[in-house]
Structure formats: C-alpha cells, structure tokens
Amino acid sequence: MNRNISVVLADTQFLTNEALQSILKPHYEALYTVSTKAGLEQYLQKEKIALIITDYILFEFDSISELGDLKKKHPGTGIIVLTNAINNIIIKELNDIGIQNIVLKTDDREEIFHAIEATLKGKKYYSGDVLDILLKKETPFEDASILTTSEIEIVRLISGGLSTKEIAAKKHISFHTVMTHRKNIFRKLGVSSSPELLMYAIKAGLIDNIEYHI
Numbered sequence: 234m235n236r237n238i239s240v241v242l243a244d245t246q247f248l249t250n251e252a253l254q255s256i257l258k259p260h261y262e263a264l265y266t267v268s269t270k271a272g273l274e275q276y277l278q279k280e281k282i283a284l285i286i287t288d289y290i291l292f293e294f295d296s297i298s299e300l301g302d303l304k305k306k307h308p309g310t311g312i313i314v315l316t317n318a319i320n321n322i323i324i325k326e327l328n329d330i331g332i333q334n335i336v337l338k339t340d341d342r343e344e345i346f347h348a349i350e351a352t353l354k355g356k357k358y359y360s361g362d363v364l365d366i367l368l369k370k371e372t373p374f375e376d377a378s379i380l381t382t383s384e385i386e387i388v389r390l391i392s393g394g395l396s397t398k399e400i401a402a403k404k405h406i407s408f409h410t411v412m413t414h415r416k417n418i419f420r421k422l423g424v425s426s427s428p429e430l431l432m433y434a435i436k437a438g439l440i441d442n443i444e445y446h447i
Contacts, residue, residue, distance in 0.1 A: 238353070239263035239280050243273050243287035244315070246426075249338065253286065253315075256342050269293055277307055284352060288316040288338070290432045297323070301330030311352035315345070318429045323436070324359075324367050333357030338425075379421050385439060387414045392431050392440045 240261050242253050250266045258264055267273045270293045276282055289300045304312055313334045314327060334352045336344050337360055344360040351358035359367060390400045401408045424430045434440045
C-alpha cells in the first residue's frame, strides 16, 4: 500500500470514524476525518486527496446527485461509499453517477482494503454482501412492504421526532412494546440507527421530506 496518499473519512458517526482510523492509520500517514461538507471541501482545496470514504446518507449530502457533483468537481479523487443503508435502487443511482465502489459497515476489514485498492486503481468494487443485494431479484424498497401497519405508523412517529416514551403514550401501549417494534423494524429493513431509518423511510415513500424532525 502507498502510505503517502491522503485519505478523508467523511462520516458523522464518531464510532465509525474511530474504527476506520484504527484500521487505516497504520497504512496511511495522511488520514483526515470530517463531519461537514465545508470541512471536506477545505481538505479537497488544500490537499491532494486521493480517496474519500463516506456514508453519503448520514453525511451532509442532500442527495446522491450532490455526491455526483463532488465527483465531477474532483475527478482525480476516488470515492468509496461505506454504509448500511443500501438496496438495488441506491446501487443503481450511485452507478449512474459513476460511483461503483460500495462496502457495508458490517463488512470485515479485508473488504475495506480490497475496496481501497480497487478504487485507487480506478476499478469498481462491490463487497460480497453488496453483490448479494445487487443480485437479488426484487423491486425497489420491497422490504418496506414486509412492515405491518403498526410498524409503519411507528416509523412515521419516530421520523416525527417522538421518543419511545412519547410513542408509547400516544399509541396507548407499553414502552417495551414500542422497543420491540423498533427492533423488528430495524431488523426487517436492515438499518441500525434512526437517521438510517429516516432516510430509508423517505426513499421508500413511507414519509415525505417535510415530515421528519430528527
């Protein structure tokens, strides 16, 4: 590996940044972390950045097209999308803007290194689990259809900014029942946090952009 290249980790999750730094620091001397678009742009302006690793959904990008604009503006910089909020339609949208390097946050470190190596060589790389998603014969967001009516209502209440306690009071059910619903929803949709659930819900049409308050 070329230790002299500069890598930027663009993610708002502290633990994700810490984990990636721990994995990559021994291999790359110039390793930066940013949590805002302004911070990312500053590095891109003052440093020769070879690679950006980002969870575009949890970062400040408003849409995939905005990530595409970044790629056009900095064509010499490789981009790896590292996320758990992924499905066929998102993979296609990323492919349409020229981003063909995707790894899941649940993948092991070897997948990340393979993705980095491929990206720096200008090659595409999908981790094994991403390929499994890509090869599945499904309609976009069909996973959302496995939610019950009650679960969809819980999703909307979570997106509306209500706490678990407030949802329990509103629906006249126990705190434990709401927690069970949350766990089932996260498991069914393959998300691991409320922001990921929010973005999935928007893209799946479960809620409108103006409905959320997270």
